[in-house]
Amino acid sequence: MQLIKNSSIKYKLILAIMSTVVVSLLLVGSAVIVSERYLSKKSMTEQLMTVSRILADRSTAALSFDDQKAATEILSALDQTSTVILACIYDRSQSLFARYAGDRLQICPEIPQTDGHQFLDRYFELYQSVILEGDLIGTVYLRATLRELDKRLISFIILVMSIVLLAGIVSYLMANKQQATISKPILELADIARQISARSDYSVRAPRGADDEMGALNRAFNNMLEQIRKREVARDTANQALEEKENNLAITLDSxxxxxxxxxxxxxxxxxxxxxxxxxxxxxxxxxxxxxxxxxxxxxxxxxxxxxxxxxxxxxxxxxxxxxxxxxxxxxxxxxxxxxxxxxxxxxxxxxxxxxxxxxxxxxxxxxxRQAAAKNERDMTAVMDNTPAVIHIKDTDGRFVFINQRFETLFHVKHEDIIGQTPQDVFPENIADEMQRDDIKVLDAAHALESEELIPHDDGLHSYFSIKFPLFDEQDHVYAICCISTDVTERKKQEEQLRRSQKMDALGKLTGGVAHDYNNILGIVLGYAEQLSEYLSGDPRLEKYVNDIHHAALRGARLTKKLLAFSRNKSPDAEVLDINALLSEQQFMLEKTLTARIKLVFDLEDDLWPVYLDAGDLEDSIINISINAMHAMQGAGELTIRTRNERLNELDARQLNMAAGNYVLISITDTGCGMDETTRDKIFDPFYSTKGDEGTGLGLSQVFGFIERSGGVIKVYTEPGQGSRFNLYFPYSHHSVTAVQMPTKGAVLNLQGSETLLVVDDEQAMAELACEILTARGYRVFAANDGEQALAVLRKENIDLIISDVIMPNLDGYQLASRVQQLYPHIKIQMTSGFADSRHSSMKDHTLHQNMLYKPYTSKKLLEHVRNLLDKDRVKTDLIGRTILVVDDEEDFQELFRLSLERLGCRTTLSGNGEEAIAFYRQSLESNEPFDAVILDLNFPGGISGQEIADAIRVMDPHARIIVASGHTEGPEMTSYQDYGFSGALEKNFVQETLKQVLEQVLSPD
The missing domain is CATH 3.30.450.20 (PAS domain)
Structure with a gap:
């Protein structure tokens, strides 16, 4: 449609004429085709109805006499008819009687219909009844093809379309000829309009034309062009003047x-x-x-x-x-x-x-x-106000012109109050004069100078590191002095503490090394002295000599132990402690040590938290500080020992140079002469003493080393004439003191043996001594001087246990242990050392570290370590076959107890509630096979409690041995199990060895 709309009027006229002719002819042709189709169908219907009547008349005899052959011959006459492709005769029972098929694919309908006919898509069907004397004796069915009708229809359509095409061509030729009369003037006028629009030439004129409508249009068009031409001339003149003004204005604005x-x-x-x-x-x-x-x-x-x-x-x-x-x-x-x-x-x-x-x-x-300058000023002010340093600026006359917020906070002054003041108006005279002298030095030097100053604070004098520098104006004249001061009080304290620690560490390494070699020598002396004592039982004089040697060696061993403690390489004897209990045990000894002139006062907090410490080191430290306090008190005095639980937050801990957390505090306060600051800063230095020749200067050094080794902190508060207070902080331990108190005495350990042992020590005399001690007890012993020799022996001999020194050439004890555990995992290892160096704490096998045998050792100590290690994991005969009743409502713990007890050789009965447990115990009594022990949980939700179960069992059997088992390790039933009638207590986070020890304790004869 858009194409037609945009076409010229010439083609629109041609199209209109042609469309009229073609559409008219198409309508007429369509009517002819429809009419012809209708007449053809009517003619075919009449013809076939005539044929069907003839066939019906002729087939009456054949139907009457049931002569199918005659009927078939009648139908065969249809061969002369090309349109009939199927004919069927049905008898009076509507069964197929005779059939004719011009097309073999055609099939007669199963049941004939009533008289009638119909046109289908491709066929014409007709039913004709056969009547004889008014009686229906059959039916004739005809089916004719419509091919002839379709061919006739197509022929008519082709004829009509040919006529339409011919008429269209003729109409185009005639329309093309006749349209020029109308379209030519219009097209000429349109062409002139396009020329004017394209060239803006309004002098062009349209032809006058005829006196019809087109002529009038041309004359009006020419008149309009003349009016436009006049306006264009006037407009061009005005535009030229305006353009000149615009150009002048544009030039002005652009400039x-x-x-x-x-x-x-x-x-x-x-x-x-x-x-x-x-x-x-x-x-x-x-x-x-x-x-x-x-x-x-x-x-x-x-x-x-x-x-x-x-x-x-x-x-x-x-x-x-x-x-x-x-x-x-x-x-x-x-x-x-x-x-x-x-x-x-x-x-x-x-x-x-x-x-x-x-x-x-x-x-x-x-x-x-401007913004950068303002920002720089704000940033500089923010930096100076938020820096921890104290900053102030004074003019050349010494008057303050600026102070930062830190200055205001520390010295309790306001900016507006101090501006224009001098240091003499703010600080003590001696400090102000010192400041003024430093300012004069800076003015004279005209460059930065550094100095240390003492400035008074609320808590006393603080040391400040100050840098002062001149400020210059545009003419390089000094107009002010800026001072930046940093409080270095804590840093100096930390540096002093670090210096002390480094000095202690260096001295410790020296003493530790000496102690290591000394231990080897003492081990040889002590060991052979014990060997001699066995052969000199008949000579008292020689026995005395040997005993003197033995005691001298023991004194040397104790000295070595002190050296190791001083070097912070002491053997690890730390354990979870109740400090209150330890102090109570030591109270009598402390009172005797302090003598009657010193009153000892204990102020111990109830429910003091446990700590993980070396009890011996703690005792030594308390005694050391107490003796120093006694010497500081002339005449009568008082020494107070307090314990407290302390929760330090971040602020409190920072003031003490400690990490925030929970600590146990031991505070030891005396009423002695006190110390000045110089003495206080040196008391932990090795060999520093205020007692002259009477003191060694090592006591407080050892205290400092012990506390640092324990992860604690020591603080000293003292004033001359006001006494001293030593505060010892120790980290709180999450572990509790064990509830099962194992007996310290038992059956004498059999130190004899027949196993094969390997002694590895680079000290030949120590190796020979160990071999002699072990051989005398029945062991078969081999010796090696280093790890490589030991591995060679292991390749040839079946060794049960290795006794190895730690420090050896080539392959040391730790490396040897690692190789043995890889190659011979069944062999047990006993490590020995004369110097517990830092490698002990980094050992991968914690068991070897914990079971370390430290030199010098006695023969008995060596034999006990060897025998215990060889007997480890062997079940004692007194546990084999024992019957244990386990009462716990948690199936996981029941299974854990069962597995652990079976590995120990015990027979186990499991119960999940109190009623069942009481019934099991009653049955065991009735069968005269009572349980040897009962392991009993305390809590049974919804049932009777563990205490009630225990009471019921004791009513039946007063001699029942009941072990309480609980995860609440700090409950009274665990910590004081005897008061509740239990024979023992077992934490639920037990290992098999702990279970074994508890059973052995409970089942041992009284």
Whole structure:
């Protein structure tokens, strides 16, 4: 349709004529075709109805006499008819009687219908009744093809279309000839109009034409062209003058360095100069007609909130508007410019506001410089106010001109109060004079100088490291002095503590090394002295000599132990302690040590937390501090020992140079002479003593080493004439003191043996001594001087246990142990050492470290370690076959107890509640096979309690041995199990060895 719409009038006329002719012929042809089709069907129907009647008449005899052959012959006459493709005769019972098929694929209907006919898609069907004397004796069925009718229809359609095509061609030729009369004048006028539009030549004229409508149109068109030509001449003259003015104005605006934008009364852009285009990001072509608000988007430089566009105020008031210096222009691409601008109204000759002119310029660089300067000032003020250093500035006359907030806080002054004051107005005279002398030195030197100053604080004098430097003006003249002071009091304390620790560490390494070699020598002396004592039982004089040697060696061993403790490489004897219990045990000894003139006062907190410490080291430390306190008290005095649970938060811990957490505090306070600061700072230094020749200077050094080794902290508070207080902080231990108290005495251990042992020691005498001790007890012993030799022996001999020194050449004891555990995992290992160095704590096998045998050792100690290690994991015969009743409501613990007890050789009965457990125990008594022991949980939700179960069992059997088992390790039933009638207590987080020990304790004969 669009193509037809855009076609010329010539083709529209031709198309209209042709369409009329063709459509008319198509309608007539369609009517002819429909009529012919109808007549053909009617003719075919009449013809076939005639044939069917003839067939019905002729077949009456055949149907009457049931002569199918005659009927078939009658139907065969249809061969002369090309349209009939199927004929069927049915008898009176509607059964097929005779059939004719012009097409073999045709099939007669099963049941004939009543008289009638119908046209289907491809066939014509007809039913005709056969009547004889009014009686229906059969039915004739005909089926004819419609091919002849379809061929006739197609022929008619082809004929009609041929006629239509021929008529269309003829109509086109005639229309093309006749349309020129109408379309030619119109096309000529249209062509003239296009020429005028293309060339703007209004001198062209259309031909006059005839006196009809087209002629009148041409004359009117020519008159219009003349009017347009006159107006064009006038307009060109005016435009030329206006263009000259515009050019002059454009040159003027483009020459201005500021951005200029003009608008009309509605605020739409009418002009922009290049500077305005650059700053706004809009070209004049894109901006023309847009509102000023669209292209001139301004916000406040600080708040970034939109600023009211000046055009509203200018148009409303008619006054010039100036914007503030904090105006930011957002250009089209998002670039921000800081601008200064003004907007003024544009008035016509009647003084009416018809627009606005906006003039602005880019002041971004100047604005950024001002902002940077302001930011630098704010940043510098923030830095100085938030730095931990004390900062102040004084002029050359010594008056304060600036102080930071740290200065105000520390010295309790306000900025406005101190400005203009001198140090003499703020600080003590001696400190102020020292400050003034330092200031004069800086002024004279004209460069930075460093110094240390003592400044009074609320808690006393603090040491400050100060750097002072001059400030110069543009003429390089000093106009002020700046001082930055850092409090180094704590740093100096930490440096002193580090120096002390390093000194202790260096001295410890020296003493530790000496102790290691000394232990080997003592081991040889002690061992052979014991061997000699066995052979000199008949000579008292020689026995005395040997005993003297033995005691001297033991004294040397004790000295070595002190050296190792001093070096912080002492053997690990730490355990979970109740400090209150330890102090109570030591109270009598402390009172005797302090003598009667010193009153000992204990102030012990109830429920003191447990700690993990070496009890012996703690005892030594308390005695050491107490003896020093006694010496500091001339005449009568008082020594107070307090214990407290302390929860230190971050602030409290930071003041003590400790980590925040829970600690147990031991505070030892005396009423002695006290110490000055110099003495207090040196008391932990090795060999420092205030007792002259009477003191060694090692006592408090050992205390310091022990506390540091234990992860604790020691603080000393003292004043001359006011006494001293030593505060010892130890970390709280999450473990509790074991509830099962194992007997310290039992059956004498059989130290004899027949196993094969390997002694590995680079000290030949120590190796020979160990071999002699072990051989005398029946062991088969081999010796090696280092790890490589030991591995060679292991490849040849079947060894049960290795006794190896730690420090050896080639392959040391730890490396040997690692190789043995990989190659011979069944062999047990006993490590020995004369120096418990730092490698002990890093051993992968914690068991070897815990079972370390330290030199010098006695023969008995060696034999006990060997025998215990060989007997480890062997079940004692007194546990084999024992019957144990386990009562616990948790199936997991029942299974754990069962497995552990079966590995120990015990027979187990499990019960999940009290009623069942009581019934089991009653049955065992009735069968005269009572349980040897009962392991009983305390808590049974919804049932009788563990205590009630125990009471019921004891009623039946007063001699029942009941072990309480609980996860509440601090409950009274666990810590004081005897008071509740239990024979023992077992923590539920047990290992098999702990279970074994508890059973052995409970089942041992009284």
């Amino acid at each position: 201005i360095a500021d951005a200029v934008i003009t608008t009309d009364a509605e605020g739409c852009i009418t002009r922009m100069n290049p500077v305005a285009e650059q700053l706004t990001g809009w070209s004049f072509e894109d901006a023309r007609g847009n509102t000023l608000k669209t292209i001139f988007q301004i916000i406040h430089a600080t708040t970034h909130k939109p600023i009211e566009n000046p055009i509203q105020k200018v148009m409303a008031t008619g006054e010039t508007v100036y914007l503030s210096n904090h105006t930011t222009l957002i250009s089209r691409d998002g670039t921000e410019y800081q601008i200064a601008d003004s907007a003024a109204p544009i008035r016509n000759e009647d003084s009416r506001v018809i627009g606005m002119v906006l003039v602005f310029n880019d002041i971004t660089e100047q604005y950024q410089l």
